[in-house]
Amino acid sequence: MKKHRDLISILKAKNLRLTPARRGLIQYILDHKDKQLSLLEITRFLETTVDGVNRSSVYRNLELLKKLDIIQELNLPKKGKRFQYIFDKEVHHFYICKTCGKASRGNKVLFGRIEKALKDVHEFSKANLSMVFYGYCERCKR
Amino acid sequence: MKKHRDLISILKAKNLRLTPARRGLIQYILDHKDKQLSLLEITRFLETTVDGVNRSSVYRNLELLKKLDIIQELNLPKKGKRFQYIFDKEVHHFYICKTCGKASRGNKVLFGRIEKALKDVHEFSKANLSMVFYGYCERCKR
DNA sequence: CACACTATTGCAACAAGTTGCAAATGCACC
DNA sequence: GGTGCATTTGCAACTTGTTGCAATAGTGTG
Numbered sequence: 001m002k003k004h005r006d007l008i009s010i011l012k013a014k015n016l017r018l019t020p021a022r023r024g025l026i027q028y029i030l031d032h033k034d035k036q037l038s039l040l041e042i043t044r045f046l047e048t049t050v051d052g053v054n055r056s057s058v059y060r061n062l063e064l065l066k067k068l069d070i071i072q073e074l075n076l077p078k079k080g081k082r083f084q085y086i087f088d089k090e091v092h093h094f095y096i097c098k099t100c101g102k103a104s105r106g107n108k109v110l111f112g113r114i115e116k117a118l119k120d121v122h123e124f125s126k127a128n129l130s131m132v133f134y135g136y137c138e139r140c141k142r
Numbered sequence: 143m144k145k146h147r148d149l150i151s152i153l154k155a156k157n158l159r160l161t162p163a164r165r166g167l168i169q170y171i172l173d174h175k176d177k178q179l180s181l182l183e184i185t186r187f188l189e190t191t192v193d194g195v196n197r198s199s200v201y202r203n204l205e206l207l208k209k210l211d212i213i214q215e216l217n218l219p220k221k222g223k224r225f226q227y228i229f230d231k232e233v234h235h236f237y238i239c240k241t242c243g244k245a246s247r248g249n250k251v252l253f254g255r256i257e258k259a260l261k262d263v264h265e266f267s268k269a270n271l272s273m274v275f276y277g278y279c280e281r282c283k284r
Numbered sequence: 285c286a287c288a289c290t291a292t293t294g295c296a297a298c299a300a301g302t303t304g305c306a307a308a309t310g311c312a313c314c
Numbered sequence: 315g316g317t318g319c320a321t322t323t324g325c326a327a328c329t330t331g332t333t334g335c336a337a338t339a340g341t342g343t344g
Contacts, residue, residue: 012311015311015320015321016321016322017309017310017311017320017321017322018310018311019309019310019321019322019323021322021323022322039300039301052324053323053324054323054324054325055300055301056301056302056303056323056324056325057322057323057324059300059301059302060302060322060323061322069240072276073217075215075217095263095266097266098211098270104266106263110259110260110262110263113259114256114259114260116259117252117255117256117258117259118252118256118275120252121237121248121252123279123280124237124239124246124275124277124278124279124280125277125278125279125280125283126277127277127278127283128240128277128278129275129276129277130275130276130277131273131274131275131276132273132274132275132276133260133266133271133272133273133274134214134271134272134273134274135266135267135268135269135270135271135272136266136267136269136270137265137266137267138265138266138267140267141267141269154341157290157291157341158291158292159290159291159292159339159340159341160340160341161291161292161293161339161340163292163293164292181330181331194294195293195294196293196294196295197330197331198293198294198295198331198332198333199292199293199294201330201331201332202292202293202332203292
């Protein structure tokens, strides 16, 4: 799997080690790229496969993947903390409903358009930019 | 104070009661409109003034103010959860540094421009829209 | 200003998240 | 394949956040 190898080499380049816990976490996230994963889902998977990963390790590794811009944490109303794969050169931005917590990904065209709108924000680097919009979805619209 | 009365009438309209804890919280937030307040700051203030507000009440009231679009919760890297006043007809969007957690508010012109860029996102209501951009600040830029 | 009605609070038990430290282990080098 | 060493883990104690429920107290009405 190509992406998998990409990630491995990122870890290596930073002297980060590929432990069973990390391997499992990365695999699970890669297998659910389009989902916003809850901690419960992640923990359950790691329990049943790597069997016995302590929760502090799970938290620490999620933190690590965030720092590496591999995942992004989203705080979804009603649904709590979620983790979303964002490691690709593709764009990503999210529309989140303040009422029900539904999250949907934006598309490339819109991303480009918004990025352009931000061109005058000079003191802010748009490298690995990610954007979150909070409004109301069709169902919850008022 | 004008804004204060605005908020009070919003509460009234929803059958929400003005308890000491709520009054204190609202006052504190109004007095620090341009800060991202930490829970510690809020709690400390409420302890020393209203003396003895249970933490569950603090959490519940913050949740309430979020639902009313009076404050917004921001998750700042390194700094944790913060609460930011957003209740005015003025626009608000934030630039957050993924490394150090520095948050800065955007301005009206940019907001308008970005909002326009979002015009084709039809299934998403931009009422009380708020936007968060994650990138890197000048200091942390790489 | 007392009453009734319902929203809100405090409490206590629990769940989720954090941290320092000693033990374990991945990995580069031989 | 063994060795050394820095990274990572598990553990345990702790802090932070959540929830159900009974007691408390705002608020509108007369």
